[in-house]
Amino acid sequence: MKAFLGEGSFGVVTKCRDTKNNKTVAIKVNKSDPEILLQAKLEIFILEQLRRLDPDRCNIVEWNGYFLDGERICLNFELLDQSLSDYIGDRNNQGLPMREIRPILNQLANALFHLGSVGIVHADLKPVNIMVVNRSESQVRVKLIDFGIACNTSAVIPGDRVGTIGYCAPEVMLGIPYDKAIDMWSLGLVAVELATGVPLYPGEDDYDVLKFIIETQGQLPDHLLESVRRGPENGQSLFVRLIKEMLALDANQRITPSEVLKHPFFDPGLSRRTPCTDMNSTGGELLVLSQQPSSWKSHGSQKFSCSFQNSVEFPQKRDINTSANPSASEDDLQITKGTILGDHHVVEAFLGEGGFGLVTRCRDTKNNKTVAIKVNKSDPEILLQAKLEIFILEQLRRLDPDRCNIVEWNGYFLDGERICLNFELLDQSLWDYIGDRNNQGLPMREIRPILHQLANALFHLGSVGIVHADLKPVNIMVVNRSESPVKVKLIDFGLACPASAVIPGDRVGTIGYCAPEVMLGIPYNKAIDMWSLGLVAVELATGVPLYPGEDDYDVLKFIIETQGQLPDHLLESGLYTDSYFIEDNHNEQRWTFKTQEQFQYETDYRSKETRYIKLKRLDDLEQLLKVRRGPENGQSLFVRVIKEMLALDANQRITPLEVLKHPFFDPGLSRRTPCTDMNSTGGELLVLSQQQSSFGWPEF
Incomplete structure (x- = not known):
């Protein structure tokens, strides 16, 4: 530094x-x-x-x-030179001549045009968020910075207060639904500031700013804009005309970035830089710059999580009794049967709850359809998590939900300050489906199509660069339990993230289902979903979790007892390895797992034995299944694919595409047509515009 x-x-x-x-x-x-x-x-x-x-x-x-x-x-x-605010200040806040304003404004309109081309709203455009690349250049170049409150155009939340007082559009201040036109309003104010050297609508409160706008644009819209303190210059009248179009009070009447770039204000003597696309067309291929994130570094070993745990945790399950407890989550949500959410969604039942809020079954009074509504609490942290989920769900709109085995999302709405996500209503969770079989497990003929569909879902999530990060039976839904074979869909993208934006050390997932690299803070990728799928597959076959635990220590202990310890080279890259292992250069392996006594001494946590089945090795799963269910076609192949899914080294773990081609699925599987040809590595995607009881399992 x-x-x-x-x-x-x-x-x-x-x-x-x-x-x-x-x-x-x-x-x-x-x-x-x-x-x-x-x-x-x-x-x-x-x-x-x-x-x-x-x-x-x-x-x-x-x-x-x-x-x-x-x-x-x-x-x-x-690293850039200085902010546009400082650049204006260096001119004693007297404003710039038209010949300097013209290229700066053109470049900023160019930036907004291209942000719009990838569906991004900046939402905080102002002089301090615009940087001059090099002030010594004769024609300064500028760049837009700070995307801290930017969002997808399709995921703008009405009423969400974005921007900075004095630069945000009237529709933002008044809570009117807004879109990317808010950036054009801000650019108009930046343009005025470039010309005058001072903000047009400075204020300490929205009331002041609205008052200034009304006094200026509601009565004499031109007199301040035309009072540029530089004497007559070529283009002043065109500049004022452009400002008026940028600052149209009705966002629908506001000029667009593409129209700004074609405005006659830029005709006189402007040497244009070549933009990324042809500005005379409405389309065109954007230039792609391949940049890999820098290698991450970290100091310290304390775990952190920037994901709010928003799923119903296994093994707890509780039905919400609305007669005994007439409102769920009394402290925040105040929702009962009959509550109307967002004007036309009537609550009929409660489907689940978690740290995020509630999932309710609702009837849409507009079309009489029954849907599942995820109601997020109005807590700021949960609202941010809901925004992240909306971001992911927008990416998934490119996939056909039925053919790609993911839940169909119908958008979102607001209920007061709460964000409500609207999903198709499905029958029951895979966890409940397994429970309905008395947790005795399913036969191979039923496991095969379920596992195939889940691998299909992961394949297509990967095709759009998404990691689910919380795959488990309660996040898998059976569409209709009466169908044969059953159809399943993946739900709950509250912890999902782009594969390219995975943050090392970020604690995602649910204890008992997350991969060892997550627990140990080892850099991870989409292979964490395959580990979770392997554990789900074992649970389908046995009826119970393979590695249940109340703490990561227990889960790691169970994994080591069954599969052995992770290689040293992986442990050495873990942020949290020293929380569970002791470094010992005198042993064959450099790292030694801490004893229960050592871990309890350091953390006050007492390790618990919570397993229903104990396997000395994964191969013993085949014998266990034969004892429990008798010999079945495909059991040996099933164990083989499980071992490939649960490879300790994520780089050796089988991929979703390899699962779909695995011989386990050959015998008698009637395959549904996937979104792409599974025999190729590419292809065009279709676009859609309880506490478990104990069981007497033997120990192997």
Whole structure:
């Protein structure tokens, strides 16, 4: 770290020298506060989408990836010269001449055009979020920075207060549904500030800003805009005309970035830079810049999580008794049978609950359809998590939910300050389906199609770059239990994230189903979903979890007793390895798992034996199934695929595509047509515009 460049509620921006390549960069260091970590995660999601754009030609800051510093997420950006606010200040806030305003405004409109081309709203455009690349250049170049509150155009939340007082559009201040046109309003105000040297609508409160707008645009809309303090200049009248179109009070009448770029204000003597696409067409291929995130670093070994655990945890299950407990989650939600959510969704029953809030069965009074509504609490952290889930669900719209075995999402709505997600209503969870068989397990003929469908779901999640991160029986739904074979769908994307934005050390998933690399803080990828699928497959066959546990220590202990210890090279890369292992260079393996006594002494947690079945090795699963159910066709192949799913080294773990081609699925499987040809590695995706009782299992 060489200097401080700025600070905000998120943390600080520092000037740093990278000792590996001696380059100087700007590092945005986010505080370790849970809400700020969630916001940083959302910013990473947005920045990943912006990798499709050439940062130089599209006038956006170049992002070099992220790394961890203890519990803090650090974002690495190119170092730029100074903010546009400082650049204006260096001119004594007297404003710039038209010849300087013209190229700056053109570049900013170009940036907004390309943000819109990938469906992004910046939502906080202002002079301090615009950087001058090099002030000594004769024609300055500018870039848009700070995507901390940016979002997908299709995931804008009405009433969500974004932006900065004095720069945000009237529709934001008044809670009117808004879209990407809010960025154009902000650009109009930036343009005025470029010309006058001072903000047009400064204010300490929205009331003041609205008052200023009404007084200016409701009465004499031109007199302030035309009072540019520089004397007559070529283009002033066109500039004012453009400002008026940018600052149209009705967002639907506001000029678009593409129209700005074609505006006659830019005709006189403007030497245009070539944009990423042909501005005379409505389409075109965007330039793609391939940038890999920088290698992450971390200091310290304390676990952190910037994901809110929002699933119903196994093994607890509780039916909500609305007669004894007339309202669920009294402290926040106040929802009962008959409650109307979002004007036309009548609550008929409660389907589940978790830290996020409730899932309810509702009837839509507009079309009389019954749907499942996930009602998120209005807690700020949960609202951020809901935004992340909406981001993921928007990505999944590219997939056909029926053919790709994922739940169909019908969008979202607001109920007061609560975000409600609308899903198709499905029959019952796979956990309940297994429980209905008295937890004795399913025959191979039933397991085969279920496992195939789940592998199909993971294949297609991977095709759009999504990691589910919380695969378990309660997050898998049976569409209709009376069908044969049953159809299943994957639900609950509350912890899902883009594969390219996985944060090392981020604790995702549910105890008993998450992969060893997650528990140990080893860098992970989409292979964590395959580990979870392997455990789900064992549970389908046996009726009970293979590695149930109340703490990661127990689960790791069970894994080691059955499958052995992870190789040293993996343990050495774990952020949390030293929480469970002792480094010992005198043994054959460098790391030794802590005894129960050692772990209890350090943590006060007493290890518990919670397994229903104990396997000395995974191969013994075949004998267990033969004893329990008798010999069945495919049992040996089933155990073989389980071993490949539960490979300790994620790099050796089988992939969803390899699962779909596995010989376990050959005997008598009537395959449904998947979204793509499973015999190829590519293809065009279709686009859609309880506490368990104890069992007398033997020990093997």
